[in-house]
Amino acid sequence: MTASAEIAAAKATRREWIGLLILSIACLIYSMDLSVLFLAMPAIVADLDPSATQLLWINDIYGFMVAGFLVTMGTLGDRIGRRKVLLIGAFFFGAASVFAAFANTASMLIVARALLGIAGATIAPSTLSLVVNLFRDESERNRAISIWGTAFALGGLVGPLIGGLLLQYFHWGSVFLINVPIMAALLASAPFLLPEYKDENAGRLDLLSVALSLLAVLPIVYGFKKMAAEGFEVSQLLPILFGFAVGVMFVRRQKVLKHPMIDLALFRIPAFTASLMVNLAGVFFIFGIFLFQNLYLQLVIGLTPLEAAIWSIPSSLVFTVMSFQAWRVTNRLGPVKTVLLGLVVNALGTGLMAIAAWHSSLVGVLGASMVMGLGFVPVILTTTGLIVGTAPPERAGSASAISETSAEFGGALGVAVLGSLGTLFYRFGMTNADLTGLSATDRDGVTAALGTALEVARTTHNEAAPWIALAKSSYAGGFALCCALATVTLLLLAAIAARVYARTELDESRIGAH
Incomplete structure (x- = not known):
């Protein structure tokens, strides 16, 4: 086969570009959930009467669970298949969205947002890796990654806009229900549009590292939140110090693992x-x-x-x-x-x-x-x-x-x-x-x-x-x-x-x- 024929064979077809569209919309929705509540908070305060600490957790827990599980889900995708992880995450993202939409207490909404974050952590690494596998031509791949990145960036910006439009006419829970049809479309189309990818040489998922990463982040944030909501007390330093101590343990473990979650080098x-x-x-x-x-x-x-x-x-x-x-x-x-x-x-x-x-x-x-x-x-x-x-x-x-x-x-x-x-x-x-x-x-x-x-x-x-x-x-x-x-x-x-x-x-x- 000539070089020109190889290049032609590597060009993406309509199937790949439609797959990119589906992946970008899913990524936009996942990113949008970081900011969609910005305009809904006054309505949530009036309806659920959360405390100051609960109010911050409603906003923050989604992003922190995403951050905590992102590398974990990426590693899991390498092991069992990135399309499979994406589909599992899409299902639970839709289910958690329904749970959040109908939450009737602040605690329920916090739990729902946490579940959304864990499910959302499957979307970013899976969508990006699948985009790379869809496009073999370098110039097309760069353009596709740019489109994917734009969708990710736009999600945080259109979240408040869409939230504002929905809040004008519907209950605040509607800002979560818009996730459901998008995830349903992803579940229906992904098996036909997206290739499966699995790294046969991927390292084992280190569950202890997953636990340590979460135990390092969440106590520190909790301590600062309590300090902000209730005023400074010496007791609030305990979870912060605990989080830093666990963080040191996490770093030390990454240094000795053959396949660390984070490459410290x-x-x-x-x-x-x-x-x-x-x-x-x-x-x-x-x-x-x-x-x-x-x-x-x-x-x-x-x-x-x-x-x-x-x-x-x-x-x-x-x-x-x-x-x-x-x-x-x-x-x-x-x-x-x-x-x-x-x-x-x-x-x-x-x-x-x-x-x-x-x-x-x-x-x-x-x-x-x-x-x-x-x-x-x-x-x-x-x-x-x-x-x-x-x-x-x-x-x-x-x-x-x-x-x-x-x-x-x-x-x-x-x-x-x-x-x-x-x-x-x-x-x-x-x-x-x-x-x-x-x-x-x-x-x-x-x-x-x-x-x-x-x-x-x-x-x-x-x-x-x-x-x-x-x-x-x-x-x-x-x-x-x-x-x-x-x-x-x-x-x-x-x-x-x-x-x-x-x-x-x-x-x-x-x-x-x-």
């Missing part, structure tokens, strides 16, 4: 580590700030969920356009300059967001989010390429798994840490609020979270009380503080990354524009 490559930290920080701040922004539009500005969704369309369009056009920036400037410039632009956006939040400017907040999109998208897509491209070719698969885990963990961590920091600032701002006339339970609710405060004001007919304005300004102050922290951190990261990249010779031929 990659972290000795400076450019790999710098790119990973930039990627994690970008996702960390974008998800945390977007949680603030969507709640801010409703709780402080006073928009309905639909109005908040409509006002967010311009920034969503910026993210969408940049997702498709970021490769042009990378091709013109090169990956390193793209990352550094993107960090500076992103820092400018978060700085503008801090000013707008402090002054309660609707136009300012939405304009700042558009600037953030201009910087964020090229940074994330390019650092993904740098993470894989700076690793040795034989370890590119492990580097890809670490990149996906970092992105998931960064988003969940951003919501948890920035949400906790904002809660701390809110509680501090409400310390001297005059809550005369409220019961002890209502006073606790008012000082715990703005959403709860507004619900108390509505049920006790105190909408005009002076502490309402104080509560809104305290929330806005916490929002501004987190944005200012993001600005400083992103600029410091740009300076550090510039020094690291300057000392490293990058083979840009191995770093594609994603």
Whole structure:
């Protein structure tokens, strides 16, 4: 067979492109569930009356379970078949979505979100590996991975928009029910469109490493959440210290395993580590700030969920356009300059967001989010390429798994840490609020979270009380503080990354524009 015939034989057919469409939609839905609740939280507060800690867990548990099980599910897919794992995960994702939609207590919703996270962890590694197997031609494969990455990025952006549209007309549970027909379509079409892939030489799944990874992450997050919701107590340091101790055990176990869950040797490559930290920080701040922004539009500005969704369309369009056009920036400037410039632009956006939040400017907040999109998208897509491209070719698969885990963990961590920091600032701002006339339970609710405060004001007919304005300004102050922290951190990261990249010779031929 001639070379040209081999190339022609490798070209994808309509079957492969339809398979890519199905996989990308599934990935979009899975990513969307990280942010779909942003606009639904006020309705959930009114219906389920969660505590401040439960409220944070409802938001965060999905992302943390995804991050905790991502590498585990990727390894399991290598062993028993990635299509099989994807189909099993799709079934349970649909079932857990129904459970979440009809949850009638905050605890039930937390459990449902946790189950969604475990099922969702099967989707990202399975879909990406199946995309790679579908497309044999290198140029088509790069284009397919770019489409897959765009779907992943868009999921976090269209989540609030779709959520806002549904909340205007339906119960908050509808934001979960939209998952069901997508998962049903995946289950029906995947056996005919997607090839099976199994790595005969894949390592055994180390269950102890799975347990250690979860026992390291969740106690630390729990400690910080309790600290934010209830104020500092020495006892809250115990789960945090326990989590760090287990984390040390996890790292030590990875060093002695023949097939570790995480290849720690990659972290000795400076450019790999710098790119990973930039990627994690970008996702960390974008998800945390977007949680603030969507709640801010409703709780402080006073928009309905639909109005908040409509006002967010311009920034969503910026993210969408940049997702498709970021490769042009990378091709013109090169990956390193793209990352550094993107960090500076992103820092400018978060700085503008801090000013707008402090002054309660609707136009300012939405304009700042558009600037953030201009910087964020090229940074994330390019650092993904740098993470894989700076690793040795034989370890590119492990580097890809670490990149996906970092992105998931960064988003969940951003919501948890920035949400906790904002809660701390809110509680501090409400310390001297005059809550005369409220019961002890209502006073606790008012000082715990703005959403709860507004619900108390509505049920006790105190909408005009002076502490309402104080509560809104305290929330806005916490929002501004987190944005200012993001600005400083992103600029410091740009300076550090510039020094690291300057000392490293990058083979840009191995770093594609994603």
